Amino acid sequence: MADIKIDKIAKTFGNARALDEITLDIADGEFIALLGPSGCGKTTLLRIIAGLETRSAGRVIIGGRDISDTPTRARGLAMVFQNYAVFPHMTVYENVAFGLRMQKADEARIKAQVARAAELLHIEPYLERYPAKLSGGQRQRVAVARALAVEPPVLLMDEPLSNLDALLRLEMRAELKAVLREAGTTTIYVTHDQTEAMGLADRIAVMHGGRIVQIDKPTAVYSRPKTTFVGGFVGSPPMNFLPVTAASGAIDLDGLSLAAPRPEGNLLAGIRAEDFALSHSGEGLAFDVMVAEPLGSHTLLTGRSHGQMLRVVAPPNGDYPADTRLGLKPDPNRIVWMDAASGEALRQETAA
């Protein structure tokens, strides 16, 4: 009922194209993350959906209703802003009740819904306080509670966690996911943090240069990136891209032969850091360790292979002094083959 159709939305600032005919269908109750580096147009797109920014072309349809020219207040959505935008001259209670008061809800309903939202976000003890007396995390909760209190069919979030410290962010991420699942709200969540997007979203739309480069489930975006940009942006560490040359249907990696997706030509082999098997006897792709970072759950090795920088995940207990030579065996089923010239993934059927 609150599905969102974004139909060829474009935005130009003077000669600069910020959004290039974005088309996106979001199902009712779905959680979509718009992920991309700063300047990719994700916030602009969100603000166009909210009606806070004018569009140059295209339509936004929510629940079958074309709201492209509807003023923000009548679009039936709620929003959480990056800097929270909690009203400083109102108590937390009045902040959370604001949307309901504007809808002219009766006092009993306001009370009930504020209480519910406050309970959901654990802000009951602060209801009578002013926002100036709250910490960043608490203000953030107030902003989310204010948005949820109106029980919006659509919730827009603009980097809501980016102003929190790392630990709080992790905690809020988990809570947010639980809260929104319970509310069943269609959510569009803008972020530049790929971990956030991976952790929260049903689907991730990766944006780059005003276009959606790939839209898919988090796992698919992670393991089957459509372009080198997606592979490099999603996941930490970024995907390795190994330039290889196919000759008569096979690729030779230091004696390791892989079936090539194409008989001839230059390719990039996209391989995640954890998709290598390590061989201390030096079998497979030669890899010289430069730096080893013990990260607790695993050790991250950074090194070179034929002059190409690679990142490899190794077991946590090993000792990898610099200049150790290791052999790498990539998992052939998890390699993403890409065209060396265009940086776009080849169709995966051929690789399988």
Add this chain to the structure above:
Amino acid sequence: MNALRRTVYFTGIVALCAWVLVPIYFIALGAFGGRIGVFRWPKSILPTDTSLAAMQLFLQVEGVGQAMVNSIIAACITMALSIALGAPAGYALARFTFPGQNAYRLLILLTRAFPLAILALPLTVAFIRIGLYDTAFGVALIHTALALPFAALVSASLFQAIPRELEEAAWVFGCTRLQAFLKVVLPLALPGIAATAIFAFVISWNEVFAASVLTVRNRTLTAYLLTVLAESPLHFRFAGGFLLIVPSIVFIFAVRKYLFAMWGIANR
């Protein structure tokens, strides 16, 4: 080293305070020291025989009361007009980008570039023609012109300091532009706007040239005092001077926090 710095620091503060406070103190002394106190030499630093006689006398002089009422009327109208016109202009400057914005900003300031002395004659003629001459309202119009640039630019910076997202949040949660302004922006800007209003009041209260030129009978206090002081006894002059200073000091003191904030001086 530290002690030296402190000494210099406090000497500076004392000197600056004395610069402002000593003259005010002597005016007060003259105003309340009675007729003899004013002429006594050497002057006593401490108030000896304080009396309200001079002040009483001054307030009873014919015309003073009326002049004060005129001053208050003119200042109040100035205050109302400057805010009514200046605040929306400031809001527009703060929130919208429009062609010629910077030119507009400059133009606002340029209204202060015309010397009032040059404008006085044409203004007088025009005011006589349209019947505004010798009225408090006419004086208030000129004072508004003087206070308006200040009101517009200060309220622009006030509105600029209120995050745009607060307004956008209000829109998202169901407010029209006007509602968002009234419910969110105005309450936040109100203290600053009040300070601006009071400052406009003070500008009008202190202004003497336009008030003298544009009035004959319905003088404002400053204009009235200017004409009568020359032929008054000294303690009488002090009483008048003191009465002129007091409202400005009280008002500026009341809004000092906002003025500091406006002028970019960090207030702790």
